[in-house]
Amino acid sequence: MALKNSMKIDHSETTIDWAPALSVDGIRHYFSPTHAERPFLVLDDINLSIPKGSFVSLVGPSGCGKSTLLRVFAGLIIPTIGRAMLSGEPIEGPNERKGMVFQEDAVFPWLNVQKNVEFGLQMRGMGGRERAEVAREWIELVGLKGFEKSYPRELSGGMRKRVDLARVYASNPEVLLMDEPFGALDALTKLRLQDELLRLWEQSRKTVVFVTHDLDEAVYLSDTVVVMAARPGRISSVYHIDIPRPRRFETRATEQFTALAHRLWGEIEKLEASAGGSSL
Amino acid sequence: MTLIAVQKTEPQPRVTARLNAEATGRAEAQAQEAEAGRKFREQASAKRRLQVSLGILSLVIVVAIYWIITALPSSNPALLPPPGVIVRGFVNGILDGSLFEATQASLGRVAAGYVIGCAVAIVVGSIRGWYRIVGYLLDPVVDAMRPVPALAYIPLVILWFGIGEGARILVIAFASFLSCIVSVTAGMKEVPIVYADAARTLGASERMVFLRVAIPSALPYIFAGLRVSLGAAWGTLVAAELIAAQSGLGYLLQAGQAFFRSELVIIALVIIGLIGYLMDAFLKALQTRLLRWSSRSG
Ligand SMILES: Nc1ncnc2c1ncn2[C@@H]1O[C@H](COP(=O)(O)OP(=O)(O)OP(=O)(O)O)[C@@H](O)[C@H]1O
């Protein structure tokens, strides 16, 4: 086991409950290749332990395995070697305890906005009226009031993403796995939803694993930023973001913030360069 | 140096814009909106008018050409009955109830066979398209049955079941099944996996993923299958009645030939075409209603 990859995140501020919400202890995952003859190593000896209630971002070059790791936590991929753990129990498959916002467009086109947001609640057997009520609140919160009856194909890409967010929030999972949820949004909506997410998180203290390419976003939201490197996918460094909470728009202008974001940029740039070099 | 001089002397055109003040020209905007709405409706109805009139035109042309051919001195009225004879035959057929009877007999058979065949195709096709193991099990059987036209089973069906009503319905059900299941299976294989994954992370059981995600997602394909197999069922029916029946439109075709009454043949052909067209139009309207969410609903 490569020691340089192993790390523990400490979350000194709030939690006393030390059992990690999510953890992987030296998992490896291979994809079966279509062209090459050797199995393709996507995740190499990943060690990560995420305490309950913390907000962790995954950043790294494209193709380094961020989505794959998130799917492992969701139970949608069972790693070739080892198991991911949720509150100390091995994750054997997907369920509503691990909510996921997918990188792709995952809103159901055959249901209108209201029914999409109700879907998770319905699967859990919540009654019609209560369900409609909960869904309405979340639809309003993501700024889609008035579009309840619209079908996804009548919405813009950013609006569909917000439906997706409302759907996952409404189903109230224990951990939130978010794969570039704000990537397709316009800058203003993005800022608003970042603040909304922070507010929600500060209230509920759910465990969030958040994949992003936007380093400012990672620094602004997270307790910890995990930087991954590609080929094979591995953890290359970990940054603890000690910027005090609650964080507000002004936080972005502080020296501490810009310095951290700048350091992250440098690190990623190095990784991209070396990944490009090795692939040639 | 000269370049710089030129740039200095030519005045640069500037962007001009007037800022929208709050609530200016509200009344004007409303009038414009109403105007736009009227234009949209007009465009839609103009399109519709064009579609209908061109459709009628093409029918008229076909009838006119037929008329001209029958009016030629060289044409044989026994083989090409003039439109007058056809209309008379049609009126007689309606008055003595024989056309109605034939149509009713055929429609009853098609409805029974079509509904049975498609119901089985939707159940079997969706399961074999979604659950890989069932697919492995059934694919060879279904795929080997598909290239054989349903009509080719008629001799066997007659040997086993005689030439009763059940045998005819069975053949039609079989024809509907064979053409419907292809598209149902394809639809289930095309379901984007991310929808199923999203449903699972929202707490859906595998059964719910099948019923509430895979089936709705495949609905456009299922509808395509329903429309294709309606044509197949109708066509097979006529052929089945040609071979073995004492009633129905196919029988009418065959009787027209046997008694050398070509106008009966043409009347039967027109009715078959018309009913097929109406049934497809009905399915299309249903599809447009049910699949409003899909970009393929048109
Ligand atoms: N189903 C699959 N089969 C084979 N290889 C795959 C599969 N899914 C992903 N990969 C490979 O695994 C690697 C990691 O993919 P992943 O989607 O996790 O990357 P990512 O870090 O999320 O990238 P991005 O930032 O572009 O979304 C990539 O090299 C990709 O080609």
Ligand SMILES: [Mg+2]
């Ligand atoms: Mg990804």
